[in-house]
Amino acid sequence: MNLSIVGSGYVGTTVAACFADLGHDVVNIDIDESVVETINAGDAPIHEEGLAELIAAHAGPEGTGRLRATTDYDAVLDTDVTFLCLPTPQNDDGSIDLSVMEAGASQLGATLANKLDWHTVVVKSTVVPGSTADTITPILERESGKTAGEDFGIGMNPEFLREGTAVHDFLNPDKVVLGADDDRALADMRDVFEALIAAAAAPVVETDTRTAEMIKYANNAFLAAKISLINDIGNICKALGVDAYEVADAIGLDDRIGAQFLQSGVGWGGSCFPKDVRAIISAAQAAGYDPAMLNAAVEVNDRQPARLVAMLADHLDAHRDGGVDGAIVAVLGLAFKPGTDDMRNSRAIPVIKDLQARGATIIAYDPVAADNAPNYVDDVTYADSAAAALDGADAAVVVTDWDEFAALDEEFDAMATPIVVDGRRIIERRDGITYEGLTW
Ligand SMILES: NC(=O)c1ccc[n+]([C@@H]2O[C@H](COP(=O)([O-])OP(=O)(O)OC[C@H]3O[C@@H](n4cnc5c(N)ncnc54)[C@H](O)[C@@H]3O)[C@@H](O)[C@H]2O)c1
């Protein structure tokens, strides 16, 4: 099929490259010319394992030609189905900000006015229940002069990929959710996903757009709350002198609990969990329900970075005149999780800001996120290796569980005072360093 993907960020680029690999002809539409140029040169605009290879294979000079990118919405006219993969950030009060979706729907609708045959528009962005039917569809109808369900179809297909493993996750989904409010849109979505569903043997959930939207929030809210619950239990373990990881390994053996997402520590960040949990809380409150569990999940998560810094401060107070004030602190990891350069809502941000507020000088190291970090934190010196960050530091905190940190050993000997507070259970406790884990 001929597909257009509007928005070429983490989701749009991954989805486009994977659909091209599955045999579709795909065009990415983005307002950012540098993103468009990068894809057309056969390169990946973001850091995701396996993505650069797929883009080179299909958009590069030697590629199949099944993938290209443009800033021109008219590219939609040569396609059968358009996926909207635009950002859905949060307003200051936590509610969803649909303005980018509205702008994209407006441009798409104006373009569809010139489309002679049927077209299906699929919302892939995470949007609160009702957004597709009540906000996006009316804009498409207004701008195109056409009627949804008669002249064009509307679908909602939430995306569950994780950053760092985006290509793998998209090609190997636990489920594919196809939400549609008309049969023809559903049939188009089935056609688009046929090859993927067959290759991955993925279960398919067919439903209406409103339920599809809620499934996405329920999924993220459940996972975020699961991490907050293990962090709450981890904090209890720490207070009672128990290793939370041993406990998590044991409870994870119960199929009803499951072994994944039980790593306690400095908490959840990223571009999705923080904004999505707040957005669904806000939508629930607007509908008259205050969700106690999700409020608590956010509260526990907000407290973990401060707990990490307080632990570090206690050690520095014990080892150094002035404690944190004037200390050089090495921050290991900046990305919100390993495998990505994304720093949106990374736990590194509150940790660094708290340390700086207490008078610390920060030297940070991350294998891929350092170039992106100045967009989120100021007055940080970036080291080009963990060893360089640790050299001469008065203390270190671990914020991201990059594999390479597990191999650190004699690098700690070069610290002025070898204090290591680990927020991710990645450093091994060893002789010669003062080591403390956040929940163990
Ligand atoms: N990042 C993830 O892991 C992930 C996973 C699942 C779902 N989601 C959801 O998918 C959506 C997209 O997230 P993302 O992380 O890919 O966003 P992103 O910020 O990485 O990318 C968005 C892209 O849209 C482009 N854009 C902005 N306005 C545009 C317009 N009017 N027309 C065309 N392009 C425009 C931007 O230039 C950017 O390249 C969000 O709703 C998010 O919640 C994200």
Ligand SMILES: O=c1ccn([C@@H]2O[C@H](COP(=O)(O)OP(=O)(O)O[C@H]3O[C@H](CO)[C@@H](O)[C@H](O)[C@H]3O)[C@@H](O)[C@H]2O)c(=O)[nH]1
């Ligand atoms: O046991 C765990 C697992 C994760 N995390 C943290 O949780 C955050 C989110 O991690 P992860 O879910 O792996 O990454 P995301 O890329 O944010 O993916 C989530 O958000 C996406 C966007 O909605 C969804 O598509 C995915 O299904 C969902 O997992 C990160 O800060 C992790 O460090 C923990 O603290 N402990």
